[in-house]
Amino acid sequence: MDLAAVVVYEILYTVAFLTLISAGLAIVFGMMRVINLAHGEFVLLGGYAAIVSHNTLGIDIFVSMLIVSPLVVAAFGVIAERLIIRFLYGRLINTMLATWGLSLAMIGGFTLIFGTTTTSIKAPFGGFEVGEFSLSGYNIFIIASAVGVILLIFGVLKFTRAGLIARGAMQDAGVASSFGYDTSKVYMVTFAAGSALTGLAGGVLAPLVGIGPTAGSLYIAKAFITVISGGASVVSGLIASSGFFGFVSQFVTFVTNSVVGEIGLLVAAVILLRLLPTGISGRFFRNRL
Amino acid sequence: MRRGARDGVVEARGLSVRFGGVAALDAVDFTLADRELRCLIGPNGAGKSTFFKCLTGVLRPSEGDIRIRGVDCVGAHPHRIAGLGVGIKTQVPSVMNGLSVRENIWIAARKRNSTREANRIVAETLERIGISDSAGEPVGNLAHGRRQLVEFGTVLAGDPWLILLDEPAAGLTAEEAERAVDIIVEMNDRAAIIVVEHDMHFIRQLAKTVTVLHQGRILTEGHVDSVLSDPLVRDVYLGKSQ
Amino acid sequence: MTARQTLTAVIVAAIVMFVLPVFFDVLNLTTFAAYALLALSLGFVWGYGGILCFGQTAFYGLGAYVYAMTAINTGEAWSGVFLAIVIPAAFAAVLGAMMFYGRLSDVYLAVVTLVVSLILFRFMNTTAGEQYIIGKARMGGYNGIPGYPTLHIPGDPEAYIYDENLYYFTFIVLVLCYLLTRWLLGSPFGRILVGLRENEQRIELLGYDVRARKTAAFAFGGALAGLAGCLYANAAEIVTPELFGLGLAAEIIIWVIVGGAGTLIGPMIGAAVLGYLKFVLGLRAIKEIFGKDNPLEAPLVFGTILILFILFLPRGVAPTVQGWLSRAPLGRGGPARGGQRRRTRTERARPNA
Numbered sequence: 001m002d003l004a005a006v007v008v009y010e011i012l013y014t015v016a017f018l019t020l021i022s023a024g025l026a027i028v029f030g031m032m033r034v035i036n037l038a039h040g041e042f043v044l045l046g047g048y049a050a051i052v053s054h055n056t057l058g059i060d061i062f063v064s065m066l067i068v069s070p071l072v073v074a075a076f077g078v079i080a081e082r083l084i085i086r087f088l089y090g091r092l093i094n095t096m097l098a099t100w101g102l103s104l105a106m107i108g109g110f111t112l113i114f115g116t117t118t119t120s121i122k123a124p125f126g127g128f129e130v131g132e133f134s135l136s137g138y139n140i141f142i143i144a145s146a147v148g149v150i151l152l153i154f155g156v157l158k159f160t161r162a163g164l165i166a167r168g169a170m171q172d173a174g175v176a177s178s179f180g181y182d183t184s185k186v187y188m189v190t191f192a193a194g195s196a197l198t199g200l201a202g203g204v205l206a207p208l209v210g211i212g213p214t215a216g217s218l219y220i221a222k223a224f225i226t227v228i229s230g231g232a233s234v235v236s237g238l239i240a241s242s243g244f245f246g247f248v249s250q251f252v253t254f255v256t257n258s259v260v261g262e263i264g265l266l267v268a269a270v271i272l273l274r275l276l277p278t279g280i281s282g283r284f285f286r287n288r289l
Numbered sequence: 290m291r292r293g294a295r296d297g298v299v300e301a302r303g304l305s306v307r308f309g310g311v312a313a314l315d316a317v318d319f320t321l322a323d324r325e326l327r328c329l330i331g332p333n334g335a336g337k338s339t340f341f342k343c344l345t346g347v348l349r350p351s352e353g354d355i356r357i358r359g360v361d362c363v364g365a366h367p368h369r370i371a372g373l374g375v376g377i378k379t380q381v382p383s384v385m386n387g388l389s390v391r392e393n394i395w396i397a398a399r400k401r402n403s404t405r406e407a408n409r410i411v412a413e414t415l416e417r418i419g420i421s422d423s424a425g426e427p428v429g430n431l432a433h434g435r436r437q438l439v440e441f442g443t444v445l446a447g448d449p450w451l452i453l454l455d456e457p458a459a460g461l462t463a464e465e466a467e468r469a470v471d472i473i474v475e476m477n478d479r480a481a482i483i484v485v486e487h488d489m490h491f492i493r494q495l496a497k498t499v500t501v502l503h504q505g506r507i508l509t510e511g512h513v514d515s516v517l518s519d520p521l522v523r524d525v526y527l528g529k530s531q
Numbered sequence: 532m533t534a535r536q537t538l539t540a541v542i543v544a545a546i547v548m549f550v551l552p553v554f555f556d557v558l559n560l561t562t563f564a565a566y567a568l569l570a571l572s573l574g575f576v577w578g579y580g581g582i583l584c585f586g587q588t589a590f591y592g593l594g595a596y597v598y599a600m601t602a603i604n605t606g607e608a609w610s611g612v613f614l615a616i617v618i619p620a621a622f623a624a625v626l627g628a629m630m631f632y633g634r635l636s637d638v639y640l641a642v643v644t645l646v647v648s649l650i651l652f653r654f655m656n657t658t659a660g661e662q663y664i665i666g667k668a669r670m671g672g673y674n675g676i677p678g679y680p681t682l683h684i685p686g687d688p689e690a691y692i693y694d695e696n697l698y699y700f701t702f703i704v705l706v707l708c709y710l711l712t713r714w715l716l717g718s719p720f721g722r723i724l725v726g727l728r729e730n731e732q733r734i735e736l737l738g739y740d741v742r743a744r745k746t747a748a749f750a751f752g753g754a755l756a757g758l759a760g761c762l763y764a765n766a767a768e769i770v771t772p773e774l775f776g777l778g779l780a781a782e783i784i785i786w787v788i789v790g791g792a793g794t795l796i797g798p799m800i801g802a803a804v805l806g807y808l809k810f811v812l813g814l815r816a817i818k819e820i821f822g823k824d825n826p827l828e829a830p831l832v833f834g835t836i837l838i839l840f841i842l843f844l845p846r847g848v849a850p851t852v853q854g855w856l857s858r859a860p861l862g863r864g865g866p867a868r869g870g871q872r873r874r875t876r877t878e879r880a881r882p883n884a
């Protein structure tokens with residue numbers, strides 16, 4: 001019984017983790033058809049921002065994670081969008097390549113500024129026990145954050161004017177401009193929003209994962225396949241594929257070990273894409289949010 | 290001119306294609322005899338190109354049955370159907386823009402022939418479609434009409450016995466269109482042909498039998514004179530009919 | 532390619548081969564030649580087949596590992612060389628068939644290939660334990676596999692080919708592979724492959740099986756990459772999971788972009804030059820100039836190069852130079868990137884790069 005509870009808890013945590021690290025990428029891909037290969041480094045930037053803000057500047061940890069990280073990464077995202085990405089709209093492959101370059105450059109930049117060592121911050125909550133198992137209390141915070149992020153995206157898309165424009169843009173790139181909005185501006189704001197969510201992920205995950213210059217590759221592959229497998233519908237695709245991959249990887253982890261779990265996740269992704277070339281939402285949730 | 294089910298090179302029965310709620314084709318029955326030259330007409334959106342896509346395997350029909358020379362072609366891959374000896378000129382010219390005219394035609398000719406033979410066919414085809422002077426040019430640099438001719442050439446070079454031409458006269462000059470008519474009539478010696486066209490003058494020069502498609506259904510079928518003077522057909526073209 | 536062109540290529544290659552060791556260290560040169568072969572493989576697959584593979588490292592690393600493990604088991608090199616070509620090619624054929632018969636689009640293909648090489652990377656990192664032993668070969672986890680027999684004169688496992696001779700051997704293999712690739716591109720298969728890159732649907736409607744052809748091209752690329760891995764393994768004398776890593780995957784792409792997809796020579800030179808650049812950036816002397824805060828961190832430099840090329844010279848150097856030389860207003864664009872297909876010069880229907 002305790003074991004079952006622990007398993008469910010771990011699965012929920014993994015699903016939340018995937019949701020968090022993928023949300024920003026999903027928005028940018030869903031609306032702009034841009035795949036940002038520097039996404040992993042954006043997560044790291046969020047992590048570094050939280051660490052510097054809390055450890056060095058002494059700002060409250062929640063303020064650091066929930067406000068400073070998103071703002072810093074959003075600002076960086078806007079710069080990258082204005083300097084690089086906006087020249088490549090409509091050229092998916094070129095965007096991928098240029099952002100891959102950005103990813104390398106950021107790795108170099110992190111090494112330069114923070115050195116090669118892995119840093120972290122202390123989690124603000126202690127653990128708790130379920131029977132003979134001890135669990136991290138911070139994971140609950142992660143799960144709550146993921147739920148919050150999903151609700152936020154859903155709410156914005158469904159109930160706000162900006163969301164309406166965004167949904168239009170997802171259906172057809174011409175929609176925003178035909179409503180009299182400056183497409184370039186819409187894209188910039190979208191990219192900033194996606195970056196902010198990515199920064200948030202980096203911030204709240206910083207206490208759990210080591211932040212080092214090359215750690216981004218841990219996120220990019222997972223976020224990438226979660227988003228691509230999710231397909232075009234941002235919210236339902238994100239939930240469905242995080243759920244699926246979270247379950248698969250945690251399940252395999254229990255049966256074997258965590259490395260095989262990760263490999264299992266990647267293999268599942270390859271098979272899934274083979275079976276559903278338009279992603280889960282392309283198959284099951286077409287034309288939904 | 291009724292024929293039994295057996296002597297058609299193309300036999301489509303109850304062919305339907307639905308895109309979401311829209312029926313692009315709705316229970317179409319269509320038979321084409323060997324060496325027949327048929328024109329398929331109809332207003333924009335009637336489903337003509339969709340019909341061709343089904344025949345070539347690019348699109349899988351939602352329902353219905355297609356036999357080409359008796360071979361069941363529903364769900365077959367485009368290259369298999371093409372391999373049976375079916376050639377198509379698509380509505381939007383589909384050519385290899387980065388390659389030269391010669392190379393485009395060579396690739397088509399090489400499908401069924403040795404390299405040596407293919408080279409011979411290329412020279413012959415270039416001559417036939419009257420485009421020898423720009424044989425070395427990248428197709429992407431040519432004007433629209435000439436690109437159409439190149440695509441024509443690729444179809445010719447494959448020596449098919451069933452040819453589908455989707456708006457072959459679009460974008461051609463009067464002179465080029467004349468040539469196209471000649472080529473089509475000549476090809477008809479060896480192949481059955483279906484031509485989709487909006488240009489009535491062009492159609493009159495070609496076909497005896499015309500099939501009219503409207504909103505995915507066959508409106509009427511018959512001799513070119515009677516069909517084109519049919520008030521119903523005129524209404525459809527003028528948008529009066531539902 | 533005419534006999535005359537072949538002869539010219541061989542003569543130029545021979546001169547280059549003998550001149551380079553005057554200026555550079557042969558061990559470095561051997562490594563760069565292996566890189567160039569790897570770049571050639573991606574240049575072929577991507578530049579001519581239009582197959583955007585982000586994970587060419589998978590076949591490269593596989594070639595290196597297969598070589599090392601076979602050589603340990605058989606105690607000689609040539610069986611290893613053979614398998615280092617065959618196994619990556621077979622793996623590429625299976626993976627390619629899965630992707631092409633599944634009709635994955637460009638982006639998804641890039642993702643899948645990248646993920647596959649990451650899977651291998653992760654897996655190789657975990658093989659430290661006792662259970663990961665194939666025959667006599669221990670897979671060694673993140674430490675990799677050292678100490679396997681290297682190349683030798685066939686039939687005499689004691690007569691090693693090393694230093695200068697290994698360099699000449701590697702270089703000659705590179706030239707032979709280059710000639711083979713050019714021959715393939717001039718053959719009907721290659722010409723149709725280029726047509727396929729230009730317009731897949733047209734090729735299909737002409738009756739060619741696009742899926743099978745792409746799979747075959749991908750497998751050929753896998754074979755070249757596997758051989759490159761094997762040559763690298765002989766130069767480095769150790770194979771590690773880094774061979775499958777994201778860092779190298781990015782570098783290969785950069786070599787091809789900088790050199791110019793759509794030519795063969797461009798990516799090869801790109802690999803050698805950028806390989807050398809990386810070597811120089813890693814030198815102590817350079818690091819000491821800047822002390823701890825070295826702004827010339829290799830990833831920073833390479834990332835910046837990639838961004839600048841994508842923004843300002845997406846065709847790469849070689850096609851641009853060729854464009855100047857032939858004074859054609861538009862040079863060959865190489866593969867379509869991001870769905871943009873450029874109009875291109877004709878002569879290259881039969882590749883002349």
Ligand SMILES: Nc1ncnc2c1ncn2[C@@H]1O[C@H](COP(=O)(O)OP(=O)(O)OP(=O)(O)O)[C@@H](O)[C@H]1O
Nearest residue numbers: 308311313331332333334335336337338339340380
């Ligand atoms: N891929 C698609 N998705 C959705 N609807 C489609 C698709 N392809 C065609 N249609 C619809 O099917 C109908 C038939 O289209 P089709 O292209 O066959 O017409 P057509 O007779 O060739 O017209 P035209 O003379 O303009 O070429 C049209 O209403 C079109 O909008």
Ligand SMILES: [Mg+2]
Nearest residue numbers: 337338339380
């Ligand atoms: Mg049409």
